[in-house]
Amino acid sequence: MSEQSEGARGSRRRFIDGLLGIGLLGWMGSAIYPVVRYLKPLPLAGPGGPIRLSEEQRTTIDRERFIIVSQGSERVMVFKDVSEKLYAVDARCTHEGCTVQFLPGESMIWCACHNGRFDLDGRVISGPPPRPLPRYAVHFDEGGDVLVDAENA
Amino acid sequence: MNPEPVQESKRGGLLGWMDQRYGVRGLFEFLSHKTVPVGPHSMIWYYLGGTTLFFFIVQILSGLLLLLYYQPGEDTSYETIRFITTKVPFGWLMRSVHCWSAHLMIISLIVHMFSTMMLKAYRPPRELTWVSGFVLFALALAFGFSGYLLPWNELAFFATVVGTESVKATPVLGHWLLEIMRGGTDVTIHTLYRFFALHVVALPMIVFAFIGLHLVVIQRQGMATPMRKAKRLGAMPFFPNFLLRDLILWLLCLVGLLSLAVFWPYGSGIPGLEWELGQKANPLMPAYPGIKPEWYFLWIYQLLKEFPPHFFGLEGPQAAILLVGFLLIIWALVPWLDRKARHDERSPAFSDLGISAIVFIAYLTLKAWDIGGGGHGSVLPDPGAVARVCAYWMLGLAGIIFGLRFFLYGHRWYWLSGAAMLQVVLHGVVGLSYINAGFIALGLLAAGVALSIMRGGSAARGSEVRP
Numbered sequence: 194m195s196e197q198s199e200g201a202r203g204s205r206r207r208f209i210d211g212l213l214g215i216g217l218l219g220w221m222g223s224a225i226y227p228v229v230r231y232l233k234p235l236p237l238a239g240p241g242g243p244i245r246l247s248e249e250q251r252t253t254i255d256r257e258r259f260i261i262v263s264q265g266s267e268r269v270m271v272f273k274d275v276s277e278k279l280y281a282v283d284a285r286c287t288h289e290g291c292t293v294q295f296l297p298g299e300s301m302i303w304c305a306c307h308n309g310r311f312d313l314d315g316r317v318i319s320g321p322p323p324r325p326l327p328r329y330a331v332h333f334d335e336g337g338d339v340l341v342d343a344e345n346a
Numbered sequence: 347m348n349p350e351p352v353q354e355s356k357r358g359g360l361l362g363w364m365d366q367r368y369g370v371r372g373l374f375e376f377l378s379h380k381t382v383p384v385g386p387h388s389m390i391w392y393y394l395g396g397t398t399l400f401f402f403i404v405q406i407l408s409g410l411l412l413l414l415y416y417q418p419g420e421d422t423s424y425e426t427i428r429f430i431t432t433k434v435p436f437g438w439l440m441r442s443v444h445c446w447s448a449h450l451m452i453i454s455l456i457v458h459m460f461s462t463m464m465l466k467a468y469r470p471p472r473e474l475t476w477v478s479g480f481v482l483f484a485l486a487l488a489f490g491f492s493g494y495l496l497p498w499n500e501l502a503f504f505a506t507v508v509g510t511e512s513v514k515a516t517p518v519l520g521h522w523l524l525e526i527m528r529g530g531t532d533v534t535i536h537t538l539y540r541f542f543a544l545h546v547v548a549l550p551m552i553v554f555a556f557i558g559l560h561l562v563v564i565q566r567q568g569m570a571t572p573m574r575k576a577k578r579l580g581a582m583p584f585f586p587n588f589l590l591r592d593l594i595l596w597l598l599c600l601v602g603l604l605s606l607a608v609f610w611p612y613g614s615g616i617p618g619l620e621w622e623l624g625q626k627a628n629p630l631m632p633a634y635p636g637i638k639p640e641w642y643f644l645w646i647y648q649l650l651k652e653f654p655p656h657f658f659g660l661e662g663p664q665a666a667i668l669l670v671g672f673l674l675i676i677w678a679l680v681p682w683l684d685r686k687a688r689h690d691e692r693s694p695a696f697s698d699l700g701i702s703a704i705v706f707i708a709y710l711t712l713k714a715w716d717i718g719g720g721g722h723g724s725v726l727p728d729p730g731a732v733a734r735v736c737a738y739w740m741l742g743l744a745g746i747i748f749g750l751r752f753f754l755y756g757h758r759w760y761w762l763s764g765a766a767m768l769q770v771v772l773h774g775v776v777g778l779s780y781i782n783a784g785f786i787a788l789g790l791l792a793a794g795v796a797l798s799i800m801r802g803g804s805a806a807r808g809s810e811v812r813p
Contacts, residue, residue: 233522233525233526234526234528234530234536237530261630261631262630263630266530266531268630270632284632288650289508289512289650290507290508290511291504291508291632291637292629292630292631293632293633294633304633305632305634305635305636305637306504306508306633307650308651308726308729320651321650321651321654321655321662322655323655323661323662324661
């Protein structure tokens, strides 16, 4: 066998190896992609629009000074300060996502997990949270019902 | 092993039959030659891997029993655990054994890992034993974390919220990983389904593989011996001498485990080491005061509290989690970083690294327990008082550890652990913030080591006076 044909054989082998490599990558991709897509959860299709507080929920606010309500993947805390003004903020602490609570005695929002403290507008007073709690708008409709508007903060 | 089948075998019976077909005599030959090094060094460290394995076996068996009644689901997870502990005969015992054994396994594993660190048993040729052991450590933590959610109670819910949220710190992939882990944007029952599959199927299979690897490399290389003592060592046959000692210890472990499980079925009463079922998880309830993770995660929990909201352009929690990841990677790579031990030379800097890890983790853990803060009920503990009282505890602890090191082990290299203690004092006694105290301690450490290198001092050589 001549040297030239040896070289040609080598380059043919490299070419075939390259094709096999591409095929292997393609095969792996087609096996892994469906698994990754399967693992990725479907988006939660909750009802949109403002949250309307029920009679019972309003009674709870009067009694406990605050309530946490959910809609879709949102968790919202609605609370009442000493002057009976209603506020609404995102109930998930911006630090590590624990659910916050309203401390009426100290007029402050507090997260029990890592001692994050916020004022009534959701601004950080002390502790490790890096961002303020997003605020939600509170409206009253014609019938006197309370609406919490996630869109219109 | 034996290519020509069905030949003479000196033994009859089942053993002879097996040997004719599979050549099992080689295995017995191997076992009969296997030895454990005996010498002036303490033997106790050779048993800890075995006790960890024992508790893991208990976990598999008790977990299997719990599976017979447990059903994952929104309306069943909490209810079936309550049913197991209140209605099923000895159900409380099964859950108690599973919980206690989990904690004892982690304790045994951590002591095993630290003894390996201090004895430098990770040095060549045993790097992969260390790395596979480190992976098993990470898997044990994953086991603890995923099992924690399964009762679907309040504590489990928030522990999982915080634990999964910290995944967000992963560069680039963070948010994607978070959703994959949670099965949605929030922790829901879908998170529990995923954790259940992980806890009872995926993790056990991966752990079996790594235990197999860990044991195979140990069998190939034999037990590690203390540095530079090889000539004075004797040998104890593994079979039956060491194995029987192992079994006695396993029996003692079983007695200890059952005593704890019977007398303290809901744990020790120390936060992070108790498992009262409490209230069912309710995403619409706020986190309750005094909520804490398992004791082995307390240092990370406290670190998350110590970091400021923003840190060099990163958000505080992300910086805290990245720091934890960085420290764990250093720990995993110790066999390659410890150049002196690679040449069988003393490497006091790495003995000191092990001690400084203990100082670092112990202070954060004490602080996480709010020791000395005077908090009870709705009164929150005073962070300044906690920092001070825990610093005094640490000074006492360090006095004992450093005294033992100086007088008993002849250690003379204290740069890292000294810096760790300096941070404790600056934060707890002087009153600087934890982060600032850490920076000052690190700065002084760097300056001290640099100065020592320029003068050709002991920090550079890392030399140590021999005992």
